[in-house]
Amino acid sequence: MEEFRDPFVLPPSVDREKFHEFISRAAQVVGIMNIMVISDPSQFSKQDYMDSSKSHDMFHVLEKEEFLSSAVVMPRQVPDVQDMMRLANEFEIPVWPFSTGRNIGYGGAAPRVRGSVALDLGRHMNRILEVNTDAAYALVEPGVSYFDLHDYLVKNNLRKDVWMDVPDLGGGSLIGNTLERGIGYTPYGDHWMMHCGLEVVLPDGSLIRTGMGALPNPQADKNKSPHEQEWNKSWQLFNYGFGPYNDGIFSQSSLGVVVKMGVSLMMNPGGFQSYLITFPRNEDLHKIVEIMRPLRISLVIQNAPKLESILVAAALAGPRTKYTSSEKLLDDQELDNIAEQLNLGRWNLYGALYGPQVVRDSLWSVIKSSFGNIPGAKFFFLEDRPDDLAMQTRNTTFQGIPTISELEWVNWLPNGSHLFFSPIAPVTGDEAQAQYQLTRQLVQEHGFDFIGSFLVGLREMHHIVCIVFDRKDDESRRRAYTLIKTLIAAAAARGWGEYRAHLALMDEIAGTYSFNDNAQMKLNEKLKNALDPKGILAPGKNGVWPANYKKEEWVM
Ligand code: ADP
Numbered sequence: 001m002e003e004f005r006d007p008f009v010l011p012p013s014v015d016r017e018k019f020h021e022f023i024s025r026a027a028q029v030v031g032i033m034n035i036m037v038i039s040d041p042s043q044f045s046k047q048d049y050m051d052s053s054k055s056h057d058m059f060h061v062l063e064k065e066e067f068l069s070s071a072v073v074m075p076r077q078v079p080d081v082q083d084m085m086r087l088a089n090e091f092e093i094p095v096w097p098f099s100t101g102r103n104i105g106y107g108g109a110a111p112r113v114r115g116s117v118a119l120d121l122g123r124h125m126n127r128i129l130e131v132n133t134d135a136a137y138a139l140v141e142p143g144v145s146y147f148d149l150h151d152y153l154v155k156n157n158l159r160k161d162v163w164m165d166v167p168d169l170g171g172g173s174l175i176g177n178t179l180e181r182g183i184g185y186t187p188y189g190d191h192w193m194m195h196c197g198l199e200v201v202l203p204d205g206s207l208i209r210t211g212m213g214a215l216p217n218p219q220a221d222k223n224k225s226p227h228e229q230e231w232n233k234s235w236q237l238f239n240y241g242f243g244p245y246n247d248g249i250f251s252q253s254s255l256g257v258v259v260k261m262g263v264s265l266m267m268n269p270g271g272f273q274s275y276l277i278t279f280p281r282n283e284d285l286h287k288i289v290e291i292m293r294p295l296r297i298s299l300v301i302q303n304a305p306k307l308e309s310i311l312v313a314a315a316l317a318g319p320r321t322k323y324t325s326s327e328k329l330l331d332d333q334e335l336d337n338i339a340e341q342l343n344l345g346r347w348n349l350y351g352a353l354y355g356p357q358v359v360r361d362s363l364w365s366v367i368k369s370s371f372g373n374i375p376g377a378k379f380f381f382l383e384d385r386p387d388d389l390a391m392q393t394r395n396t397t398f399q400g401i402p403t404i405s406e407l408e409w410v411n412w413l414p415n416g417s418h419l420f421f422s423p424i425a426p427v428t429g430d431e432a433q434a435q436y437q438l439t440r441q442l443v444q445e446h447g448f449d450f451i452g453s454f455l456v457g458l459r460e461m462h463h464i465v466c467i468v469f470d471r472k473d474d475e476s477r478r479r480a481y482t483l484i485k486t487l488i489a490a491a492a493a494r495g496w497g498e499y500r501a502h503l504a505l506m507d508e509i510a511g512t513y514s515f516n517d518n519a520q521m522k523l524n525e526k527l528k529n530a531l532d533p534k535g536i537l538a539p540g541k542n543g544v545w546p547a548n549y550k551k552e553e554w555v556m
Pocket residue numbers: 097098099100101102103104108109121142171172173174175176177179180256257258259538541
């Protein structure tokens with residue numbers, strides 16, 4: 001009798017005998033306890049962010065079984081990952097690595113290719129290897145979540161020295177979020193920019209360290225296996241090392257499994273003050289963005305602020321039914337009423353000041369007088385809004401303290417799930433206005449209320465349009481899917497591209513980055529085929545299909 005049950009779905013072109021042989025060999029690598037074959041729908045029924053699924057997309061926009069793994073393998077240490085790569089090559093079975101699998105809105109832990117074997121790196125490989133408070137950095141393994149690192153800083157009384165940056169939801173991992181080029185809101189909000197040094201298992205099972213990590217530490221014990229050898233002291237201090245800079249090819253990619261990553265931390269700034277500026281009219285958007293650009297580029301606005309349309313805070317404060325009993329979309333008058341009811345504006349800008357009082361006061365006086373030029377702008381600190389969940393959440397996130405309160409807005413609709421449509425825009429009033437008009441119009445034409453924010457990186461904005469749908473309502477899911485496809489095409493026609501994508505949309509978005517006859521995709525495919533000739537690692541990730549997959553049969 002086989003030790004494992006048959007999977008609910010097999011990997012492509014793999015029969016059950018081959019699958020079982022693979023799984024028993026994998027059990028020899030990681031131990032039988034660290035394999036979970038997904039054989040029954042009860043194993044892909046989880047729906048809770050903090051106890052999230054390791055095999056399917058909890059916020060599926062297509063059928064739940066479309067993106068589903070056949071088994072989850074939990075490596076205990078780096079050599080297990082290396083052995084799993086070799087095994088996957090031997091059996092030509094696709095593997096899909098993830099760190100904590102809480103990439104919700106983009107597919108969670110689910111693989112692009114149905115039946116792939118998931119590599120749950122975070123289950124065991126979750127050590128904080130170093131926190132250096134003098135040079136302000138940390139070195140972490142895949143399972144370290146934002147909550148974990150924060151707890152570590154608190155327990156060891158290190159927040160007096162260093163702060164971290166966190167994204168909206170703190171349950172994800174530093175490595176997963178950074179590789180996906182996720183963002184947060186402190187001055188260190190660009191996570192990819194703020195990583196320094198990777199240790200990566202390549203698809204053939206070999207192990208590299210990038211940047212200064214490639215230069216051996218003379219004190220390292222050469223008798224130890226490479227992953228255990230003491231690292232170069234500058235690994236987390238200088239990103240580039242010597243020669244071609246490799247790190248980029250490992251983000252949003254299928255070219256390696258990242259098993260260690262350095263992350264830059266902020267020095268404790270010596271003082272913090274979050275703020276909210278509300279703007280009463282929808283038409284204020286243009287002016288707000290024009291004022292914001294020079295303030296942000298010159299770092300008067302020190303963090304990556306968040307400019308939200310009214311329904312983000314409204315959805316955080318309660319479901320749709322709290323505001324209307326009608327099924328009809330909310331019109332401008334109703335949105336004005338909601339804004340008034342919540343003592344907010346149609347646009348609301350959340351930001352923060354960092355530094356001692358004297359620094360904060362001078363920055364605030366410039367910010368206040370600049371935005372004060374917009375009639376009706378109102379200025380708030382946390383103490384002015386003791387019952388405001390949105391303000392409290394931002395006050396926490398903006399000082400690098402993780403939360404999960406931000407997830408509340410998905411409950412706007414019953415069985416609320418979300419997809420993110422996230423195009424990049426220049427920080428100009430014209431572009432913001434044009435992007436807002438186009439996206440709001442299409443969102444409404446597909447029967448959804450517009451919920452969106454502009455997050456200002458430095459010279460660009462990530463426009464995050466949240467499509468909240470009812471995952472138990474087929475019609476709602478279908479509309480959401482049609483909408484996002486329409487948005488992608490309409491945005492590309494205006495020169496706007498998305499920075500990140502759900503599994504179901506990776507091909508579509510990759511297809512819009514088509515300059516010079518898809519020259520960049522051709523390069524990505526060359527790299528893929530050179531580093532992973534059997535196409536075993538995350539095939540289809542971000543639209544890159546290895547040569548052994550007939551692309552035209554796989555693209556969606
Ligand atoms: P989060 O940290 O938000 O929970 P995930 O763990 O779900 O994010 O990772 C998001 C995506 O990033 C995965 O689907 C995978 O494509 C990629 N990824 C995550 N961790 C790794 C890793 N350690 N090595 C390679 N790719 C990874």
